[in-house]
Amino acid sequence: MDFATEIIPLTEGNVNVFDLDRVQFNILKALQGFSPEDCLVLNGPIILNFMAAKVLYENFTVDETHLLLWDAVNRQYLRKDLK
Numbered sequence: 584m585d586f587a588t589e590i591i592p593l594t595e596g597n598v599n600v601f602d603l604d605r606v607q608f609n610i611l612k613a614l615q616g617f618s619p620e621d622c623l624v625l626n627g628p629i630i631l632n633f634m635a636a637k638v639l640y641e642n643f644t645v646d647e648t649h650l651l652l653w654d655a656v657n658r659q660y661l662r663k664d665l666k
Contacts, residue, residue, distance in 0.1 A: 590624070591616070593635055600630045610638045622649040622662065 593613040598606060625632045651660040
């Protein structure tokens with residue numbers, strides 16, 4: 584299933600997960616072009632997933648958040664919508 588025409592990473596390289604203020608700042612900066620139709624792909628360290636969801640929730644007005652979750656059994660992303 585094809586979801587995206589562009590993937591924008593919220594973090595790159597080594598991330599100091601103990602400097603949460605910096606993590607939050609970088610994620611907010613990366614999300615500046617986020618629109619209500621966009622999907623958030625959750626992967627990598629759980630703290631970065633949490634921070635991305637937190638920044639999205641606190642800084643953007645969206646009625647519904649679209650997530651892409653990896654289904655390892657069927658080897659595909661599944662879209663889940665949170666209201």
